Amino acid sequence: ETGVTQTPRHLVMGMTNKKSLKCEQHLGHNAMYWYKQSAKKPLELMFVYNFKEQTENNSVPSRFSPECPNSSHLFLHLHTLQPEDSALYLCASSQTPGQTNEKLFFGSGTQLSVL
Amino acid sequence: DAKTTQPNSMESNEEEPVHLPCNHSTISGTDYIHWYRQLPSQGPEYVIHGLTSNVNNRMASLAIAEDRKSSTLILHRATLRDAAVYYCILSGNFNKFYFGSGTKLNVKP
Numbered sequence: 001e002t003g004v005t006q007t008p009r010h011l012v013m014g015m016t017n018k019k020s021l022k023c024e025q026h027l028g029h030n031a032m033y034w035y036k037q038s039a040k041k042p043l044e045l046m047f048v049y050n051f052k053e054q055t056e057n058n059s060v061p062s063r064f065s066p067e068c069p070n071s072s073h074l075f076l077h078l079h080t081l082q083p084e085d086s087a088l089y090l091c092a093s094s095q096t097p098g099q100t101n102e103k104l105f106f107g108s109g110t111q112l113s114v115l
Numbered sequence: 116d117a118k119t120t121q122p123n124s125m126e127s128n129e130e131e132p133v134h135l136p137c138n139h140s141t142i143s144g145t146d147y148i149h150w151y152r153q154l155p156s157q158g159p160e161y162v163i164h165g166l167t168s169n170v171n172n173r174m175a176s177l178a179i180a181e182d183r184k185s186s187t188l189i190l191h192r193a194t195l196r197d198a199a200v201y202y203c204i205l206s207g208n209f210n211k212f213y214f215g216s217g218t219k220l221n222v223k224p
Binding site for chain 2: 033043101102103104107108109
């Protein structure tokens with residue numbers, strides 16, 4: 001248990017569906033992240049939130065919409081996805097934004113399949 | 116963003132030491148060197164990090180070259196549970212931890 005919980009663990013959705021991924025951290029951290037891990041590709045940083053404010057959007061398509069209502073919760077809203085969006089979506093958190101010696105704590109991820 | 120280069124895969128025997136290399140020739144003076152590993156069906160987990168001096172913790176040791184252009188993660192006695200993908204990352208840019216392809220470590224009984 002890393003202190004970062006992601007739900008659901010698995011999700012299958014059609015291209016016309018709308019779904020949301022949830023991440024919750026119990027570590028008192030102030031930064032949260034979404035990463036995407038496609039098969040046989042490196043982890044891709046998608047979004048960064050510091051103190052609930054989005055500070056990084058790594059050219060992510062608008063069909064992915066993040067939301068960070070407070071420092072402990074992070075959502076990724078999904079709509080009109082494509083089959084190539086099928087991947088493992090990982091949430092992470094860290095203590096203090098902007099520190100280069102920060103440790104990232106990851107959840108176990110949501111395995112998403114888009115049909 | 117500074118990049119790292121790692122071998123795609125390595126193999127080790129159980130109970131033997133493992134040295135996982137990483138090259139980061141474009142590292143800047145403020146970049147920390149981090150190592151994470153990802154076990155099957157899990158998110159990455161922190162292993163160790165350092166700036167200039169060698170570092171030890173209960174999981175591993177990190178040896179950093181004097182010019183900081185390379186580093187080596189050392190697992191002193193590999194176990195089957197150490198089979199994972201190991202990532203070497205530089206964290207110079209605020210909050211931007213970029214993962215490369217990593218090294219897939221296979222541990223043979």
